[in-house]
Amino acid sequence: MLKTFPKGGVHPAENKMAATAEIQSLPLPKQVVIPLAQHIGAPAQAVVKRGDVVKTGTLIAKAGGFVSANIHSSVSGKVKKIDNVLDSSGYKKPSVIIDVDGDEWEENIDRDPAVIKDLSKTPEEIKQKIMDGGIVGLGGATFPTHVKLSVPEGKTIDHIVINAVECEPYLTADHRVMLEKAHEIMIGTSLIMKATAVNKAIIGIENNKPDAIELLSKIAKEYQGIEIVALKVQYPQGGEKQLIKAVLDREVPSGGLPLDVGCVVQNVGTAIAVYEAVQKNKPLIERVVTVTGKSVKKPINLMVRIGTSANELIEAAGGLPEDTGKVVNGGPMMGKAVSDTDVPVTKGTSGILIFNQKESKRTKVYNCIRCARCTFVCPQGLEAFNLKNIAESNDWEKLENEHVMDCIECGSCSYTCPAGVPLLDYIRLGKSTVSQIIRSRKN
Amino acid sequence: MNKLNVSLSPHVKNKDSVPKIMYGVIIALIPALLVSVYFFGLDALRVQAIAIVSCILFEWLIQKFLIKGQNTIPDGSAALTGMLLAFNVPANLPWWIMVIGALVAIGVGKMSFGGLGKNPFNPALVGRVFMLISFPVQMTSWPKVSVLNFTGIDAATGATPLAIMKEGLANGEKVSDIMNSMPTSLVDMMTGQMGGSLGEISAIALLIGGIYMLWKKIITIHIPLSIFASIVLFTGIMNLINPGAYAGPAFHLLTGGVMLGAIFMATDMVTSPMSKKGMWIYGIGIGVITVAIRVWGAYPEGISFAILIMNGFVPLINNSMKPKLFGVVKEKK
Numbered sequence: 001m002l003k004t005f006p007k008g009g010v011h012p013a014e015n016k017m018a019a020t021a022e023i024q025s026l027p028l029p030k031q032v033v034i035p036l037a038q039h040i041g042a043p044a045q046a047v048v049k050r051g052d053v054v055k056t057g058t059l060i061a062k063a064g065g066f067v068s069a070n071i072h073s074s075v076s077g078k079v080k081k082i083d084n085v086l087d088s089s090g091y092k093k094p095s096v097i098i099d100v101d102g103d104e105w106e107e108n109i110d111r112d113p114a115v116i117k118d119l120s121k122t123p124e125e126i127k128q129k130i131m132d133g134g135i136v137g138l139g140g141a142t143f144p145t146h147v148k149l150s151v152p153e154g155k156t157i158d159h160i161v162i163n164a165v166e167c168e169p170y171l172t173a174d175h176r177v178m179l180e181k182a183h184e185i186m187i188g189t190s191l192i193m194k195a196t197a198v199n200k201a202i203i204g205i206e207n208n209k210p211d212a213i214e215l216l217s218k219i220a221k222e223y224q225g226i227e228i229v230a231l232k233v234q235y236p237q238g239g240e241k242q243l244i245k246a247v248l249d250r251e252v253p254s255g256g257l258p259l260d261v262g263c264v265v266q267n268v269g270t271a272i273a274v275y276e277a278v279q280k281n282k283p284l285i286e287r288v289v290t291v292t293g294k295s296v297k298k299p300i301n302l303m304v305r306i307g308t309s310a311n312e313l314i315e316a317a318g319g320l321p322e323d324t325g326k327v328v329n330g331g332p333m334m335g336k337a338v339s340d341t342d343v344p345v346t347k348g349t350s351g352i353l354i355f356n357q358k359e360s361k362r363t364k365v366y367n368c369i370r371c372a373r374c375t376f377v378c379p380q381g382l383e384a385f386n387l388k389n390i391a392e393s394n395d396w397e398k399l400e401n402e403h404v405m406d407c408i409e410c411g412s413c414s415y416t417c418p419a420g421v422p423l424l425d426y427i428r429l430g431k432s433t434v435s436q437i438i439r440s441r442k443n
Numbered sequence: 444m445n446k447l448n449v450s451l452s453p454h455v456k457n458k459d460s461v462p463k464i465m466y467g468v469i470i471a472l473i474p475a476l477l478v479s480v481y482f483f484g485l486d487a488l489r490v491q492a493i494a495i496v497s498c499i500l501f502e503w504l505i506q507k508f509l510i511k512g513q514n515t516i517p518d519g520s521a522a523l524t525g526m527l528l529a530f531n532v533p534a535n536l537p538w539w540i541m542v543i544g545a546l547v548a549i550g551v552g553k554m555s556f557g558g559l560g561k562n563p564f565n566p567a568l569v570g571r572v573f574m575l576i577s578f579p580v581q582m583t584s585w586p587k588v589s590v591l592n593f594t595g596i597d598a599a600t601g602a603t604p605l606a607i608m609k610e611g612l613a614n615g616e617k618v619s620d621i622m623n624s625m626p627t628s629l630v631d632m633m634t635g636q637m638g639g640s641l642g643e644i645s646a647i648a649l650l651i652g653g654i655y656m657l658w659k660k661i662i663t664i665h666i667p668l669s670i671f672a673s674i675v676l677f678t679g680i681m682n683l684i685n686p687g688a689y690a691g692p693a694f695h696l697l698t699g700g701v702m703l704g705a706i707f708m709a710t711d712m713v714t715s716p717m718s719k720k721g722m723w724i725y726g727i728g729i730g731v732i733t734v735a736i737r738v739w740g741a742y743p744e745g746i747s748f749a750i751l752i753m754n755g756f757v758p759l760i761n762n763s764m765k766p767k768l769f770g771v772v773k774e775k776k
Contacts, residue, residue, distance in 0.1 A: 367461075
């Protein structure tokens with residue numbers, strides 16, 4: 001029996017049309033827009049100004065605190081201006097706009113594709129390189145990686161968990177990098193293990209990627225302490241808490257972190273970024289993005305420079321289909337719909353998903369028929385219908401007592417509801433109000 | 444370019460919907476409906492049609508003129524209530540009683556609480572129990588079954604096995620003697636060749652419908668199984684203690700409305716508990732109350748009352764049977 005998390009979960013149609021499409025490099029754009037807030041935490045502070053000439057890999061913004069990340073130019077060219085530009089969050093954010101005139105890289109970046117297996121760097125050196133390279137979690141949450149790897153005093157960790165689940169339907173970026181950059185993943189994982197002084201790592205992969213499981217299992221033998229675990233396909237297995245439960249049978253306490261059960265979770269793409277930063281001095285300036293959708297002519301996986309407009313990616317996939325009704329930055333379950341396709345790819349962009357008119361409409365809403373399916377599918381053991389009712393009646397105290405903050409916003413409830421009630425919309429609203437209340441209580 | 448839709452995630456939804464569930468149950472009722480036509484002739488269809496049409500009509504009228512809301516007929520729940528209501532009455536029921544029953548079921552049982560999903564009690568059972576109490580004679584004069592009789596002439600009436608049993612026991616007869624003198628064997632009870640309400644007679648047809656609903660994931664096994672198990676256990680023990688005074692589990696399972704009630708009425712999502720643990724408790728409660736009414740109560744059959752009584756406990760069950768939260772260890776009190 002394959003492992004999985006025991007509580008709740010759904011299995012949406014996988015639709016991984018781009019799974020067999022090899023990663024292609026997208027040609028350089030004419031202009032890139034690099035937002036200064038691409039990660040969780042404080043925005044980075046720009047260190048360039050209008051007219052500055054930058055190379056590929058030049059630092060353009062410094063981390064604005066410990067929980068923040070450096071940002072580098074993804075192209076060579078001239079800084080046109082620093083301005084507020086609409087990004088995929090739907091808000092205008094301060095961004096560095098660079099006119100591209102070529103692709104001249106910083107000299108200290110090693111562009112040789114040869115794999116470097118050397119693990120002699122000290123944990124401090126590894127963490128410093130990760131911090132310098134502006135590495136953040138590439139799974140979508142974009143939490144700065146060096147912060148995750150700095151284990152606070154009093155906590156001990158014994159496992160690194162590499163998240164290669166890719167439980168979101170449609171997305172295939174992680175799947176492709178596993179097939180094409182397997183050794184880099186292993187070395188990146190080994191580096192993360194060394195940085196945190198842990199000698200065991202588990203890579204969790206869902207069973208719908210048998211080729212990746214086979215390949216990684218084969219080469220894992222060349223590396224110390226890395227185990228590949230095949231998992232039953234079930235959404236949201238890529239949620240940290242669910243993944244840890246599935247591979248280690250440990251339950252992260254409510255309100256706690258993976259650290260509390262001796263784990264650090266990193267996305268598989270992040271492992272590659274760590275490899276590149278530490279072994280090749282290459283900062284995080286590009287990432288793999290899946291461009292897909294049922295009406296998309298040519299679903300593809302693209303290696304894209306950060307700051308490239310989503311328009312260019314869509315063009316590469318055969319152009320925006322005529323019947324497009326919605327464009328989502330990320331996966332169908334947790335991604336964010338954008339109001340405009342001219343938004344830059346950021347460190348957290350795992351996919352550009354295009355829905356046709358029909359798919360983009362919500363279904364008719366009926367009265368709740370108390371079928372309880374929302375509670376059966378909730379991986380956190382919450383009663384979505386109840387949270388929705390409480391949120392609607394603005395009873396924030398009760399909402400907090402019902403553990404609304406435990407919701408991981410996976411969307412399984414809304415996905416399942418036969419009455420078409422947008423349960424998660426209400427819960428999100430409640431969560432944001434409750435978290436404001438919690439914050440004001442602390443101050 | 445078209446304007447893009449912007450909404451919060453998730454952006455996909457499974458294919459399930461309220462009408463799909465309602466029509467799924469209606470499809471599951473078809474085997475039992477066919478059996479009722481087979482044994483009761485066109486009378487069964489007549490009662491069905493009156494019930495469905497009146498339920499739909501009353502819901503439409505109330506929704507349009509009293510609630511002044513959207514038309515709710517397409518969701519299929521009114522038709523389903525009508526169908527279940529007809530399943531719960533004798534096939535020779537006068538039309539006007541059926542219409543009154545439909546008004547009570549839809550008007551009092553469902554719409555007075557705000558319509559689908561808001562009602563605490565199963566509307567069809569509210570209608571049925573109202574008719575049973577108001578028109579006890581018509582509601583308990585059961586037509587005798589006759590195979591494929593489409594002549595339309597009122598067939599003779601006879602008692603249900605449960606009524607025969609109740610009367611026999613009251614007269615001091617032994618269970619085994621009553622069973623021997625009964626016109627229906629256990630096999631007849633399986634296929635449906637016995638007196639009873641229109642839709643409750645054939646255990647096999649109802650079980651087929653139940654399996655269909657399990658396959659389509661409309662219901663889970665918890666409620667029917669716990670009702671069956673508690674009836675078997677309860678009557679089994681009684682039967683072992685005094686086989687002369689208490690009929691065995693097979694008789695209790697196959698007669699009356701147990702099959703219809705356990706598979707179709709108790710599993711109504713709106714009025715049943717929302718956790719698996721709660722479903723067990725609810726089902727066991729129904730089983731125990733049903734047997735208690737049958738054995739000690741004034742009525743020969745008790746599952747309608749049992750379900751309605753347990754419907755009343757559902758909010759309490761829901762409040763005390765919450766799912767276990769991920770990452771929360773229960774505090775010791």
